[in-house]
Amino acid sequence: MLELIHVSFDVQxxxxxKEIIRDVSLTIGDNQLVVITGPNGGGKSTxxxxxxxxxxxxxGTIRLNGEDITxxxxxxxxxxxxxxxxxxxxxFKGIQVxxxxxxxxxxxxxxxxxCHYLSAVGLCARDYVNxxxxxSLSGGEIKRIEIATMLARSSILSVFDEPEAGIDLWSFKNxxxxxxNMRKTIENSSIxxxxxxxxILKIADRIAVLKDGQLTMQGSPDEVxxxxxxxxxxxxxxxxxxxx
Amino acid sequence: MDExxxxxxxxxxxxxxxxxxxxxxxxxGESVGRASTANIEILTRPExxxxxxxxxxxxxHESVHIPVVLxxxxxxxxxxxxxxxxxxADVVIIAGCGIDNCGNQDAQHDGIHRFFLExxxxxxxxxKHYGSGDGKGKRILNPGTEVYMKENSTAEMEMxxxxxxxxxxxxxVAKLDAGxxxxxxxxxxxxxxxxxxxxxxxxxxxxxxxxxxxSRSVARDHSYQKFDAKLLGNAPCSGHxxxxxxxxxxxxxxxxxxxxxxxxxxxxxxxxxxxxxxGEQIIKLMTLGLTEQEAEEQIINGFxx
Numbered sequence: 404m405l406e407l408i409h410v411s412f413d414v415q416x417x418x419x420x421k422e423i424i425r426d427v428s429l430t431i432g433d434n435q436l437v438v439i440t441g442p443n444g445g446g447k448s449t450x451x452x453x454x455x456x457x458x459x460x461x462x463g464t465i466r467l468n469g470e471d472i473t474x475x476x477x478x479x480x481x482x483x484x485x486x487x488x489x490x491x492x493x494x495f496k497g498i499q500v501x502x503x504x505x506x507x508x509x510x511x512x513x514x515x516x517x518c519h520y521l522s523a524v525g526l527c528a529r530d531y532v533n534x535x536x537x538x539s540l541s542g543g544e545i546k547r548i549e550i551a552t553m554l555a556r557s558s559i560l561s562v563f564d565e566p567e568a569g570i571d572l573w574s575f576k577n578x579x580x581x582x583x584n585m586r587k588t589i590e591n592s593s594i595x596x597x598x599x600x601x602x603i604l605k606i607a608d609r610i611a612v613l614k615d616g617q618l619t620m621q622g623s624p625d626e627v628x629x630x631x632x633x634x635x636x637x638x639x640x641x642x643x644x645x646x647x
Numbered sequence: 648m649d650e651x652x653x654x655x656x657x658x659x660x661x662x663x664x665x666x667x668x669x670x671x672x673x674x675x676g677e678s679v680g681r682a683s684t685a686n687i688e689i690l691t692r693p694e695x696x697x698x699x700x701x702x703x704x705x706x707x708h709e710s711v712h713i714p715v716v717l718x719x720x721x722x723x724x725x726x727x728x729x730x731x732x733x734x735x736a737d738v739v740i741i742a743g744c745g746i747d748n749c750g751n752q753d754a755q756h757d758g759i760h761r762f763f764l765e766x767x768x769x770x771x772x773x774x775k776h777y778g779s780g781d782g783k784g785k786r787i788l789n790p791g792t793e794v795y796m797k798e799n800s801t802a803e804m805e806m807x808x809x810x811x812x813x814x815x816x817x818x819x820v821a822k823l824d825a826g827x828x829x830x831x832x833x834x835x836x837x838x839x840x841x842x843x844x845x846x847x848x849x850x851x852x853x854x855x856x857x858x859x860x861x862s863r864s865v866a867r868d869h870s871y872q873k874f875d876a877k878l879l880g881n882a883p884c885s886g887h888x889x890x891x892x893x894x895x896x897x898x899x900x901x902x903x904x905x906x907x908x909x910x911x912x913x914x915x916x917x918x919x920x921x922x923x924x925x926g927e928q929i930i931k932l933m934t935l936g937l938t939e940q941e942a943e944e945q946i947i948n949g950f951x952x
Contacts, residue, residue, distance in 0.1 A: 455934055481936040493931040496863075496891070498949035506945065507935045556935070 405431040405454065405560050405593060410463030412446075412453055412616075423449045424460070425616040431560070436586050436594040438604050440636040441613040447597045448490060450613065451564045454595070455487035456480040467560065484559030490568050490597075492549040495536045500548055503536055507552040520551040523584070525577040542569040550581060561585070563596045567603065575600075582606060601637045604628055612636060648674055652716045655745030658777040660714040666741075670712040671698055673726070675719045687711055687738070697727035697759075700740075704733030704765065712741045715758065720750020720784050725757045732768040732800075743775040746786040746812070755787040762793065764800035764827075772804045778811025785813040792819040796827035798853065803830045808843065809951065810836065816844045825853030825882075833862040834951045837870035837898070847876040851884035851913065861889040865947050866898030877905030880913025890919040893950060895943075 412424040424446050431437045439447050452458045454465065456477040465473045467483055475483070495503075504517045518528030524547040534540065536548065546569060553561050566582075567575055579602050585594060586606055596603055604610055610627040612620040620627055631637035648656075652674050660666075665680065669687035672680040676696075683689050686706040690699045700711060713728060732738065748754040764770065778786035794802050808815060821829050829849065837843050849858045858878060866872050878886040890902040904917035924946050932942035 457930055457934075477930060477933040478936060478938050481934050485934075487934040489927075489931065493925070493927045495928060495946060496950050497952045498945065502945075502949060506932060506937065509936055552935070 404433050404468055405595070406464075406466040407450075407454075408464040408466065410450075410453060410460045410465065412449060412458060412460050423616050424453065426463070427613070427616075427618050429611055429618060429621070431593045431595055433591050433593060434589050435608045436582070436589070436596070436606065437609045437611060438596045438598055438607040439611045439613055440597075440599055440604060440631065441619075442635050445613045446616040447613050448564050451487065451562050451595070451597050454560075454562055455485060457487075484592075486553050486556040486558040486561045488549050488553050488561070488563040488566060490564040492545045494538055494540070494545065498536050499532070500534050500536060501532045503548070503552055504555045507555040509556075512555065517555075520554045521548075523554055524548070524551045524581055525574070526551070543571045543574040546570045547574060547577070550578070554585075557592075559592050561592070561594050563594070563598075565597050565599075567598060567600050579603065579606070599636055599638045601628075601632070601639050604631070604637055648672075648679060648716075649718070651718050651747050655716040655718070655747055655777065655779070656714055658779075659716070659743030659745040659775045660712055660741050666710070666712040668710040668712070669700070673713070673715045675717060675722060676724050684709065689713075692727060692729065695727055696725065698729070700728065700730045702730070702732045702736045702738050702768075704736055706733065706736040706738060708737065710739040710741065714742065715744040715756055717744070717746040717748075717754050717756055720748050720754055720782055721752035723753070723755040725759070727759045727761070730760065730762045730770075732762065732764045732770055734765040735767040736765075737769040738771075740770055740772045742772065743777075744788055744790075745777045746780070746788065748778070748780040748784045748786050749782040751783040753785040753787055755785075755789070757789040757791070759791040760793070762795065762802065764794070764796045764802060766797045767799050768797070769801045770803070772802065774804070774806045776806075776808040776812050776815070778813065786811060787814045788812050789816045790818075792817075794819070794821040794829065796821065796823045796829065796856075798824045799826040800824075801828045801830075804832070806831070806833045808835050812841065812843075813839075814842050817846065819845075819847045819849075821848075821858065822850045823852055823856040823858065823884075825855055827853060827856045829858040829860075831858075831860040833860075833864075835862065835864040835872065836867070836947070836951060837865075837872055838867045839870060840868070841870040842872075843870070844873045845875065847888070848879070849877070849886065850879045850881060851886055852881045854883050856882065857885045859887045861887075861891070863891050863951060864900065865893045865895070865951060866900050867895040869897050871899045871901075873901045873903065874919075875903040875905065876917070877907065878915050878917075880906075880908045880910055880915050882910050883912030884910070884914070886913070886915045888917045890921070892919075892921040893947065894921060894923055
């Protein structure tokens with residue numbers, strides 16, 4: 404279970420201070436899939452980065468299974484069981500997909516295990532396991548590899564920052580299946596997804612709307628979705644990515 | 648050979664015992680083991696120090712090992728090795744030099760390798776350099792490589808220097824006839840106060856010949872590297888050079904592109920990128936549970952793999 408308690412985050416720039424996250428309190432319970440949506444620039448990615456430890460809150464507390472992790476580093480939080488999938492996955496020259504999956508699993512992973520994770524995200528494992536995680540991979544391919552590393556991590560809390568960004572329509576359908584499967588199999592763990600996608604919002608247990616750094620609404624899809632349809636916070640899938 | 652020499656051999660040539668095929672092992676300036684085969688003959692060069700290696704035409708799937716180890720402080724040597732590769736032969740050549748210097752005098756090995764490839768010949772050449780020892784004397788390696796390539800011959804060259812060499816100046820010269828193909832992969836890491844210079848001059852002289860020279864390097868601490876790659880397109884040909892580098896600490900790298908097209912159908916490309924490790928790469932690996940230092944190591948290992 405993850406708890407954000409009165410979390411705020413502001414940055415100082417030439418024009419003075421700017422509040423990106425304002426007094427956000429949110430709980431993501433065990434066995435729950437929570438989606439945070441809201442307009443662009445509302446602070447969603449910043450909130451995800453605060454949870455992963457990439458940014459530190461200027462006020463408030465973050466707790467994981469009751470333990471205060473506000474002061475912990477990225478590495479320490481990862482070791483406690485927080486995973487983070489980047490909106491734009493990072494590319495590495497020379498590091499192979501198998502290397503990355505092994506680093507993610509934190510143990511000796513057999514090629515067979517690695518293939519299992521790749522197959523789960525719809526990649527033909529044989530073609531990818533020895534590929535470099537470099538610029539030769541398409542946006543959809545690297546996104547799926549990023550998700551495969553999340554599966555290999557098998558964390559207490561998996562945070563996905565706009566998993567649908569930059570992927571093609573075919574990959575998107577596959578992505579929904581991946582989340583649906585994760586949704587079915589989460590046990591004593593939680594999933595947090597930052598997304599505008601109506602189909603992802605529909606599989607959530609709860610939806611939270613973040614606007615101008617503040618939570619403006621929280622509730623079940625039945626409660627929240629009707630207020631979002633037709634806005635940029637719940638985009639139908641046909642608007643995703645490049646045409647098929 | 649003593650244990651240090653054996654360790655050096657493992658580092659530079661992955662040799663745990665006497666290799667199969669033709670070989671010559673040189674330790675502290677003397678040959679300590681040599682074998683020729685029916686198709687590959689290793690002789691002492693008639694003039695000066697070094698070897699003459701003759702590969703018969705049509706030889707396939709054979710290898711030559713010619714590692715060098717130095718453990719004597721103050722020893723400086725210049726060695727000339729000439730390789731004559733017969734028509735349509737296809738061989739693997741494993742060279743490499745390891746220096747362990749525990750003394751206060753410099754130890755230096757300058758290996759000059761000349762390759763004469765006949766028509767259709769193919770070599771894969773692997774050269775590793777390694778230094779160890781905690782003496783004040785420097786470990787110095789100045790390899791010179793000359794490659795003369797007849798029609799449709801191919802040379803794939805892999806040069807690696809990852810650790811322990813204080814000062815190196817590498818010069819590679821190649822001349823390619825029609826249809827010849829040169830592929831070079833250089834990997835280099837310098838640290839401390841090390842200095843490494845790598846100079847290439849590749850003449851593309853025949854129709855349809857090609858060269859691809861790629862250097863990946865990492866400069867850390869106060870080390871300095873210079874990558875100077877010059878391609879001369881004297882015929883319809885294609886050439887590509889690339890210098891891809893990571894700098895850390897106060898490491899410095901100078902990449903000097905040199906392309907000279909003397910024929911309207913010469914297509915020459917140079918790419919160079921130098922920069923520190925991207926912050927996002929470190930952060931990504933930290934989100935997998937690695938510390939900042941572990942992340943940096945993984946990124947560099949991958950980059951130089």
